Amino acid sequence: MTVHVDKPKDLPQSVTIGPIHGSHKVYAAPKDRADIRVPFREIVLTDANEPPVRVYDPSGPYTETDAAIDLGRGLPLVREAWIASRGYASTEARPVKPEGNGHVSADKLVAPCPADRVLRRAAQDQMVTQYEFARAGIITEEMIYVAHRENLCREAILAQAGAKIADGESFGASIPPFITPEFVRQEVARGRAIIPANINHPELEPMVIGRNFLVKINANIGNSAVVSTAADEVEKLVWAIRWGADTVMDLSTGRNIHNIRSWIMRNSPVPIGTVPIYQALEKVGGDPTKLDWEVFKDTLIEQAEQGVDYFTIHAGVRLPYVPLTANRVTGIVSRGGSIMARWCLAHHKESFLYERFDVICDIMRAYDVSFSLGDGLRPGSIADANDAAQFAELETLGELTKVAWSKGCQVMIEGPGHVPMHKIKVNMDKQLRECGEAPFYTLGPLTTDIAPGYDHITSGIGAAMIGWFGTAMLCYVTPKEHLGLPNRDDVKTGVITYKIAAHAADLAKGHPAAQIRDDALSRARFDFRWEDQFNLSLDPDTARAYHDETLPKDAHKLAHFCSMCGPKFCSMKITQDLRAEVAAMSPEAQEQLAGMRAKSHEFLASGGKLYVDQP
């Protein structure tokens, strides 16, 4: 099915809707704020003794049981009342110019999303960013929302008698047992967390990015060479968030980008990020040397008005750093970085992004567009990791972070790239130090260059580690990285791989509730509750399909063994038999067993070194 954008009254559905198998969406309100509805995905288990497991859910209304989606109208306006109450003047949108849509011919023009929204812009003397509110001691609705969202199961954990204390190693992070709106405010005020939330994106379900919160992941989407329909482009977003993407970057270039972006913004429940220099480059015909401040500034305003939540700005690519890349194995691999390097060298001038950084701050502040300070000089190979060019830029990003904060803006910092395992922690430590703990947002890093086709894995390893060390958001890499454009399956594989990395990091950091899902799944596994095992997994469809390849019958889903070992060799079956045997023992035998257990504890205690301290 396609969206007929010229007949908005008759929009058919063409994006993926409905709950993920074995779960349903629930909304819950924080205490005393019934008006704030925070979404979760609830997995109900087949064992009556097992409580349902609630998981974080960035997928928006698309996964509601009877999702009523109308792309032409856009999503419900979650934030409208909050933003309206803050009193910003409505303003006229800057006129759309032909170059905004890549000079597309009339017959190929995709109409803009017809959904009407009030366009707002804060005055100079109005507080508008979450950072400004936080610094002023004001707790916004967005802060209340994300606090409740992050607390996922923590109440239940804390309420348990003898609740297990998470035993992670967080490398100096300050993860609290329970997250209050005031904690969120403090973190945002310190610049240690951001809530990317453009005031022109009222459809947003707010989320927070910071090292004391759950590790987040980003998925990139981009338009196809031939744009089929607006719905096809929105579907890329819907598909990525369905599997767990917390934010989405729209890296589209070429024709129809302004209008396609309007469809994406009006239908996105997650923050959308862009790299404005891409569209600016399109406007000057693709020649980096023709870029200038005016066209860039115009692009910033254009996209801020549309509601983009964060911009990648490569302001750290300074003229003196360009020669530092001369002897690299892979030069400059960031698109934005190479564009700016080319400009600087062609004009023998300092970057206009660096020189006008204060004006960029003023523009972004007026809409609360967050900075994602781009790492234009990130290493593109193991050989170039942690080199002078990379670290020079990182130091400049630290300098710019402070400027942005002084201007009231929210900031996160982009990071590498290709880095072998032993050089990962240095990146994290340096970023925390240089950038005053502003959230780090890394691409991988890839831990080796030799596996194109599997770079979701080479980078998933690095992502899990740097997430553990303190990175707040991980930008996904798909199996097609370095080779081609990801298809639907690649996007899903990339998102699931990064959910694994982020969750492994949460476990290792000692997030108080992270292990609940692991434990529920492992109990299901040990009890041979196959359906529960599938439904608790990150990808129930694949888990079920893999199981059914060998044992397709429904009866096997109740079987107390699986195809790997069969009934005779099933260790879990044998262990269960063993437990049953103990249960059926005579009182004397049980007593003997208890003695043996005591003896074994005694034996262990005498060893003295059984419980090894964390390093």
Next chain:
Amino acid sequence: MTVHVDKPKDLPQSVTIGPIHGSHKVYAAPKDRADIRVPFREIVLTDANEPPVRVYDPSGPYTETDAAIDLGRGLPLVREAWIASRGYASTEARPVKPEGNGHVSADKLVAPCPADRVLRRAAQDQMVTQYEFARAGIITEEMIYVAHRENLCREAILAQAGAKIADGESFGASIPPFITPEFVRQEVARGRAIIPANINHPELEPMVIGRNFLVKINANIGNSAVVSTAADEVEKLVWAIRWGADTVMDLSTGRNIHNIRSWIMRNSPVPIGTVPIYQALEKVGGDPTKLDWEVFKDTLIEQAEQGVDYFTIHAGVRLPYVPLTANRVTGIVSRGGSIMARWCLAHHKESFLYERFDVICDIMRAYDVSFSLGDGLRPGSIADANDAAQFAELETLGELTKVAWSKGCQVMIEGPGHVPMHKIKVNMDKQLRECGEAPFYTLGPLTTDIAPGYDHITSGIGAAMIGWFGTAMLCYVTPKEHLGLPNRDDVKTGVITYKIAAHAADLAKGHPAAQIRDDALSRARFDFRWEDQFNLSLDPDTARAYHDETLPKDAHKLAHFCSMCGPKFCSMKITQDLRAEVAAMSPEAQEQLAGMRAKSHEFLASGGKLYVDQP
């Protein structure tokens, strides 16, 4: 095609043969030993300035350009002359009993491999194991072979002027710049490395497992419920080693296992490991409580005679430890561990594997079968990681390591399992301490339980980390783990994932030559030499296929851009233009640029903190 085992004269080919795309097999001899032919895979590049890249190659004669494979005759006898010169008496094989093939009916019996081999067994007073030779100061041909094999490109690196010194962090390993046969001998003598090499496996291309060598990977294979042909079973081995498995464990159970194993042994160039308790259990009808020492001992001799190179022996599952597993979330998840726990508890007796360990050593020594001391109490979930049961067993494995060494045996130690990232290093450190640096051989570990269907990835993260920390061999996990039997694609995915983990570990440890392949591939990438990029990758077929999905035309393989960004946005293209621009500059402009570079270096130097020390 199938192998008609009843007509051995007319054996058709039915395993995968021929080189991996873009490469060919070469054999090279160590200095002064022209009789020792060590295999490598050589990737020739399209740029005349780029030297060919030699990579480690466990795939055996199957990947020769004109591979002549005859499964009925078995592989060439690489080691025959070496073993023969050591003067062991030939002996009669123990008679094959019906239970050795699972009481298979005559019509379903697979005939044994017809290849004839001398069966040998060392006398009590003969040195036979690599450990014994090493302790006696004798350098065996196997040691010379593996030294040359490991040195892969190191000569070239050392010969380069200004050779880059690897900057890894090896956590106390002692990786030398160049590996000599004497270094191998010392490592084997210290018990810090093993060369699994049964004297009845003359087809073996020797390899070494130890933390000061390249990290190795193991793939598991097992027979299907319905054995189609012996060739089908051999193909599983051939397929796994084609993509890089360094050893293969045959975990078959049920019918025809003795005879199928004869086909595998005679056609395997890599060490084969087994878990003898599986076959012993078959012999007593599948009831763990009916096991006894005699049937186990008989199985050890049976498999040692066939040439199996290492045995997993779960001798650390002691009676007093069984109750320690009572409150675990997932009990005992090792098949061997659960079998022995059941036996111990049913008989209220200490494990016969533990009690007869010295006799087991005597049997294994006589053929030089290496120990892989099984971790029968490994954790099967995040909740159970690093618990009392696991560490109690590890301490016992340390005790048994010393017994095995005193008996002249080679030993490695199996490890977990499911372990969150922050608990991985504790495992490695404890293993090194308890087991006197005997090689560690781990299954993953899986860093979260929540992703069945993607456990190659959850475990690849843990495998890369523990490999970096010092694990010598990583046992692969396929996407089907916990769900079903891996098919051909799953095996390949598992092997490639673990090659990634092992290589990432080699890079991080600072293996002197590990980065050569990364650098060659990254140069190919930056130069848009697509064919070279594919051929240098771990899986050229997949890399090429992914590229061709978007840009199928041959002309595109020469294109100076790819489908991700297109020509206008290609950072590498822009960087190349940038370099060309500099090259074309006037002398004055170049001078100015040099000044800028100097200035930028000056700028950086003034920052003072650019090059951060390793942690």
